[in-house]
Amino acid sequence: MPRVYGGPAGWISVLVPAAIFVWFLQFLAPVAAGEQVLIGTDWVPSMEIRLSFLIDGLSLTFGLLISGIGALVTLYSTRYLGNHPEYPRFVLFLLLFMVGMLGLVLSDNLIALFVFWEVTTISSYLLIGFDSDSAKSRRSALQALLLTGTGGLALLAGMILLGNAAGSFELSEILTMGDEIRAHEHYVPILILFLAGAFTKSAQFPFHFWLPNAMAAPTPVSAYLHSATMVKAGVYLMARMNPTLGGTEPWFWALVVAGGFTTVFASLLAVRQTDIKQVLAYTTLMALGALTLFIGAGTSSAIKAAMIFLVVHSLYKAALFLMIGIVDHETGTREVDRLRGLARKMPVTFVAGALAAISMAGIPPFFGFIGKEFLYKAGLELEVASLWVTGTIFAASVLMFMAAGISVARPFLGRTPEALAATHEGPAAMWVGPLVLGGLSLWFGLFSDLPEQWLVAPATWAVYGSTAVEVDLYLFREVNAAFILSLVTFAVGFVLYLARDRIRALLSRIIEANPIKFDPGWDRVLDGLKALAEWQTRLLQSGVLQRYMVITFVTLAIGMGVTIWTKDALGPLVLDLAATFDGLVFMHWAVLVFITCGALLTAYTSSRMTAVASLGVVGIGVALIFIMFSAPDVAITQLLVETLTVVLVAVAMLKLPNLKLRNEERRPGHAALSLVVGALVTVVIVAVVQDDIDRRITDYFEIASWPEAYGRNIVNVILVDFRALDTFGEIAVVVIAALAAYALLRGKRPGRVKRGEDD
Amino acid sequence: MVNSIILNAATRLLVALLLLFSVYMMLRGHNLPGGGFIGGLIGATGFVLYAMAHGPEAARAALRYEPQNIAMMGLGIALAAGVYAVFFGDAFFTGQWWFAGADPADPDDKGLPISSVLVFDIGVYLVVFGSILTLVFALEEEV
Numbered sequence: 001m002p003r004v005y006g007g008p009a010g011w012i013s014v015l016v017p018a019a020i021f022v023w024f025l026q027f028l029a030p031v032a033a034g035e036q037v038l039i040g041t042d043w044v045p046s047m048e049i050r051l052s053f054l055i056d057g058l059s060l061t062f063g064l065l066i067s068g069i070g071a072l073v074t075l076y077s078t079r080y081l082g083n084h085p086e087y088p089r090f091v092l093f094l095l096l097f098m099v100g101m102l103g104l105v106l107s108d109n110l111i112a113l114f115v116f117w118e119v120t121t122i123s124s125y126l127l128i129g130f131d132s133d134s135a136k137s138r139r140s141a142l143q144a145l146l147l148t149g150t151g152g153l154a155l156l157a158g159m160i161l162l163g164n165a166a167g168s169f170e171l172s173e174i175l176t177m178g179d180e181i182r183a184h185e186h187y188v189p190i191l192i193l194f195l196a197g198a199f200t201k202s203a204q205f206p207f208h209f210w211l212p213n214a215m216a217a218p219t220p221v222s223a224y225l226h227s228a229t230m231v232k233a234g235v236y237l238m239a240r241m242n243p244t245l246g247g248t249e250p251w252f253w254a255l256v257v258a259g260g261f262t263t264v265f266a267s268l269l270a271v272r273q274t275d276i277k278q279v280l281a282y283t284t285l286m287a288l289g290a291l292t293l294f295i296g297a298g299t300s301s302a303i304k305a306a307m308i309f310l311v312v313h314s315l316y317k318a319a320l321f322l323m324i325g326i327v328d329h330e331t332g333t334r335e336v337d338r339l340r341g342l343a344r345k346m347p348v349t350f351v352a353g354a355l356a357a358i359s360m361a362g363i364p365p366f367f368g369f370i371g372k373e374f375l376y377k378a379g380l381e382l383e384v385a386s387l388w389v390t391g392t393i394f395a396a397s398v399l400m401f402m403a404a405g406i407s408v409a410r411p412f413l414g415r416t417p418e419a420l421a422a423t424h425e426g427p428a429a430m431w432v433g434p435l436v437l438g439g440l441s442l443w444f445g446l447f448s449d450l451p452e453q454w455l456v457a458p459a460t461w462a463v464y465g466s467t468a469v470e471v472d473l474y475l476f477r478e479v480n481a482a483f484i485l486s487l488v489t490f491a492v493g494f495v496l497y498l499a500r501d502r503i504r505a506l507l508s509r510i511i512e513a514n515p516i517k518f519d520p521g522w523d524r525v526l527d528g529l530k531a532l533a534e535w536q537t538r539l540l541q542s543g544v545l546q547r548y549m550v551i552t553f554v555t556l557a558i559g560m561g562v563t564i565w566t567k568d569a570l571g572p573l574v575l576d577l578a579a580t581f582d583g584l585v586f587m588h589w590a591v592l593v594f595i596t597c598g599a600l601l602t603a604y605t606s607s608r609m610t611a612v613a614s615l616g617v618v619g620i621g622v623a624l625i626f627i628m629f630s631a632p633d634v635a636i637t638q639l640l641v642e643t644l645t646v647v648l649v650a651v652a653m654l655k656l657p658n659l660k661l662r663n664e665e666r667r668p669g670h671a672a673l674s675l676v677v678g679a680l681v682t683v684v685i686v687a688v689v690q691d692d693i694d695r696r697i698t699d700y701f702e703i704a705s706w707p708e709a710y711g712r713n714i715v716n717v718i719l720v721d722f723r724a725l726d727t728f729g730e731i732a733v734v735v736i737a738a739l740a741a742y743a744l745l746r747g748k749r750p751g752r753v754k755r756g757e758d759d
Numbered sequence: 760m761v762n763s764i765i766l767n768a769a770t771r772l773l774v775a776l777l778l779l780f781s782v783y784m785m786l787r788g789h790n791l792p793g794g795g796f797i798g799g800l801i802g803a804t805g806f807v808l809y810a811m812a813h814g815p816e817a818a819r820a821a822l823r824y825e826p827q828n829i830a831m832m833g834l835g836i837a838l839a840a841g842v843y844a845v846f847f848g849d850a851f852f853t854g855q856w857w858f859a860g861a862d863p864a865d866p867d868d869k870g871l872p873i874s875s876v877l878v879f880d881i882g883v884y885l886v887v888f889g890s891i892l893t894l895v896f897a898l899e900e901e902v
Contacts, residue, residue, distance in 0.1 A: 632792035636784075640800035644891065647807060651899060709854060710872055712790040719794060720876045720883070724852040727879075728837055731886040735830045738890035742827060745897040 009088040010078040017070035017098060024063050031060050031458045034467045038108060038172060047111075048169050054108035057458025058239055061307070062105040062232070064455070065314045069228045070098050072433035076322055077220040079429040080329060090130060094224070097123035101229050105236055110159040110169045117155065117197075120230050121148045127225060128217040140213040143522060147200050147210045155197025155237075161190045162244075171240070175465065178244045191245055194237065195254055202234025202288045205262040209518040212269075212281045219325030222277065227284050227317035235291045235310070239303075243465030246298050255296020256385055260392040262289030267399035271500065272507040276324045276334045276407050280317065283360070283403050286396050287313040294378060297389055300460070300469045301381055305374040307459040308473065311451055312359065312371035312441070319356035319437035320407055323349055326426040326434070327411065338419070339411035345423040348431045350412045355438030357408035359445070361401045362489065365475050367444035367451070369486070372397055374473075376482035394485060401493025406500060448473035550670070553677050560680045588628065595621035603671070608653055616646040633715040763812070770812040777805030785884050786877075795880035799887025807895050815899040818892075826892035833885025840879035852879075 027037055040052025055063070074094060081087050100119030107113035122145070129141030163169040165184045166177050174181070181187060198204075203211040211231060215222050225231070238255065245251055263286050270282030287309070294306035326349045327342065328334045343350040359368030375397075379390035416423075425431070444451045457471035476483070496503060540551060584592075598617030605611050619642035626635035701714050701722060711717035719727050785798030810818035822829075844853040854876040861870030 633794065633797065636792060636797050637800065640797065640804065644800065644804060644807065644895075647811070648895060648898060651811065709876070710789070710856060710869065710874070711876075713788060713792065713794070715792075716788045716794040716880075719796070720789075720880045721852075721854045724841060724854075724876075724879055727883065728841060728852070731837060731883055732834060734886055734890045735834050738830060738893040739827060742893050742897045745901050 007082075007088075009091040010074075010082055013074040013077065013091040013095060014071055016095060017067045017074060020098075020102070021064065021067035021071055024060060024067060027055050027060055028454050031055065031057055032454055034458070034461065036172065040108065043109075043112070048163075049111045050109045050170065051112055052108040052170065053106040054172050055106065056462040057455075057460070058236070058462035059105045061311065061455045061459040062236055063102060065311070066098060066101050066105065066229050069224060069314065069318050069437070070094075072436060073220045073224040073318070073322070076223075076325070076430050076433045077218075079427045080220055080325060081218060086130070090127075090218070093123050093126045093130070094221070097127060097225065097230070101233065104233055108171045110163055110171065110174070113171070114152070114156050114159055117201075117233065118149075118152055120233060121145060121152055121201075124148075124214075124225050124230050127221045128214045130218055130221065131216065134216065137216040140210070140216040144210045144214050146526075147207055151197040151200025151207070154193045154200075158190050158193025158197065161186050161193065165190065175243050178247075178465065181244050182248055187245075187248075188250060191248075191250055191254070194241060194245060198234035198237045199258060199292075200234070201237070202231050202292065203262075203285055204234070204258045204289065204292055205265055206518065208262060208266065208285055209522065211285055212278055213519070215277050215281045219277070219321060219328065222281070223318045223321030223325065226281065227321055228314040231284065231288055232291075232310070232314070235288060235295070238292060238295045239306070239459075239463045242295060242298065242303070242463050246295070252296055252298060252384070255292050256389065259289045259291070259293030259296055260388055262286070263293060263392045263396045265289075267396045267403070268507060269511075270403050271399055271406065271496075272504045272511070274336050274504075276327075276336055276339075276411065277321070279336075279403055279407055280320050280324065283400060284317055286400065287317065290375065290393060290396060293389060293392065294375065295463070297378065297382055297385075299378065299382060300464055301374070301378040303464045304456065304460045304469065304471055305371070305378040307456050307463065308374050308451075309371045310459075311444070311455055312367050315437045315441045315444070316356040316359040316368060319352060319434040319441070320360065322430070322434040322437075323353035323356065324407070326430050329430070330423050330426050331420060336406055336410055340420070341412070341414045341416035342420065342423065343412040344416060345420065346412075346425045348435065349426055350408075352431055352434035352438045353408045353412065355442055356434065357404040359438070359441035360407075361404035361493070362397060362486065365442070365445045367441045367448070370445060370448055370473055370475060372489070373482050373486060376485050377480075380481055380485075390485075394489065397489045398493045398496060401489060402496045402500060402503075405493075405497040409497075445475065448475065550673065553673055557673070557677050557680055560684060564680070564683070591621050591624045591628070594624075603674075609650065612646055612649045612653065616642055619645075631715075633713070766812045770808050774805045774809050777808070778802055781805065781884075781888075785880060788880060789876070795883030796887055798880075799884040800891070802884070802888045803891035803895070806892055810895060810899055815896045819896060822892065826889045826896060828889070830886050830889025830893060833882045833887075833889055835882070836885065837879050837882025840875045840882060843875045843878075 030037060037055040038052065039055070040050050043049045043051040053059075074091070077090070077094070081090055084090065097120055100116045100123055103116030104113060104120060107116055125141050125145040128144055129137050131137045159169075162174065162181065165181055165186050166174045168174060181190070184190075200207045203209075211226060214226055217225070266282045266285030266289055270279050270286060273279045273282060291306050291310060291313075294302045294309070324334055326346070327339065330346065331339065331342070333339065355366075359366040362368045362372035375393050376390065379393050380386060382389055452471055452473040456473065457469075460469050460471055461467040542548070595618050598614045598621060601614035602611050602618065605614065619638060623635045623638040623642065626632070626638060701718055704722075705711055705714045705717045709717045709721045711721065781798045781800075781802035783798075784793035784801055785795050786793075788794030788798070806818050806822060809821060819825075841852040844855055845851060847853075847855060849855070854874055856872060856874045856876075858869050859871040859873055862868040
């Protein structure tokens, strides 16, 4: 057992995923028998949100990969980052991510799935930006957050549409309703929104550029998030939704075109990199593209191939990332031109890397060979677009062979240069992970019954939506087209590897000549957004109170006017003046006159002080009306607020030199606006009182107030008991408003942070 | 700050009365006009008066705690009163009651009712009180 660094955080970070992995093992047997396990509890029952988990072949395969690779990666991190001052924080983020990812693949409820989806987005933002002193890390983190977050919002919209279309938010129910969903009128919008979420998360072209940038994260993060788990969340989503959304023309072409293009495009970019971590980043993109491609192709053999390749890729890619992390840790560089002959200095790392790289190159008897064979076989068997699918996967496999050579053969073989003479093997905690994963790549290839029975077959059934698919993995059975294609792949790949420098130069020339650049394009999009924000801030946030009031009231008037106009909500408006004024006694008339005088004085005075005071008169008049119509609580509140407002404004004004009102020329406009708003409010009120008010809620409050809430003051009982949550929201707003105003008033004079004494 | 002997002298009496009255208004709120919101407003009025008579520095000193902290404390108390119900298996913000010294045989005898609802109202009082004073003090110091 290697020593675990990093203190208690280190132990926790290793034991938690390991325990989860062991816990998952118990489900292997029932799931392999074709069962589904549902575990759940009501979360927000009134909104049909359940915290429910579905364990079937797909989620179990993902769960085992996430927890198993998670344990190895965290063990690796104890040495890679164990001495970092922020190491416990790193562990927190990584475990948070793991929780999000596990929740995502296990959730049976769409809304819960979305919440976990966002947990992975946020925690990956924190992990990519872990080196927060570097501007590059921060930019990459923000880019990943904005892109995948935007996709997440689209996904939420899609989920709500889907949930409404299906009448349920439970995946286990939705999965059985594929035909209804595909025939639904909202099918295409649902599909577009889901794919927007999946393509951004899984970095499909044209959203691919955030993934290579995310390599700014520490290497364990890259190995975990950006190869084995997070980026596969999009793939998971597509696989999960295949029985529901898949099998249609739009689905097929969207996935096959985007996936195929990403596959070839990413492979080409991969072999032109000189930083091995970047090579691996782009090959990850290729793998994601291939998975998308084959899920889109949708035949049973394509799904089977995708599930095999999912496991194959997770194993070798995590191992390779961890391997390059060790090399970086020991030599201080990841540049392919500076690394040579490390095999003699770091034998264990070399063995681990070589096992993984051979699997990546697809050489028998490794698991990667089986993966590639089944991809070819599925591609050749397709009835539509067979040439496109087989061609892209052939091109990608050739380039993968070359990339495997660049990542392992090139740095480890040959003679050790002087500069690397002092290099030595990395610590055991670091090479255990890649060695286990690389070893599994070989073991699964030699004994392919194991992954077939426990992982691939159940996952294929879950994605295909039927247990009728026969899954039988084998290394070699006969010389067929797929096998011949494999041999050609090796030959071409080997030639390309030898000519790698010339190819790199050629690719660089082509890419530099290409005017469309995505990463700088992203900056331009952000600049455009900022310019838009500045423009609308200048337009609306002038800082002049008068303008704010005008904007607010114009908006109010338009809102009310348009609603009345379009909804035709008023019906015949009867303003029966006689009935309105009938029954008013002298006191009522007195208050009316009182209010009217106050309002007129406010409008016509040229002194601010008089205006404020007469506005107070209006307020007190309104308070009197509340008293007369037996609403004492409201009246008291109104009176107090009025008093405080007048006092406050008066305090402020005492110190203002200029008490004369300016902007005389604007007054007609303001008067017109006031009249319009006043007229509209009057119309709305007349319309409201004209209809009978629904008294059901009022009656309930009146009846229940004393026997159930033990209070005789219904207003107060509503505030603190029946609708306490609303009140809580309101007082939170009060606090926020006060703090914001405080910050504004204080913020003007930074020198006056310290208060008192000097006055 | 207004230099007026009358205001100064009257403030001393009025502040105490206003604060007392504000607590009274809050406590009676469940059965009669009043409540935490009104109580908080009245209490704040007392300190606003004090700040006008003696200046915001003196009012801050008299208050002892930062008004924004009082407001946040109120928000916390209100939240705690809501969460309290969850421990009894009720929904968030369900009122929890304890009738101290009530005679179980007599349904009309509620004894001294103490409730999470009252605690919530105290939270509302503190929020309103603290928020208004945060604003007023900052404003008075500014001008």
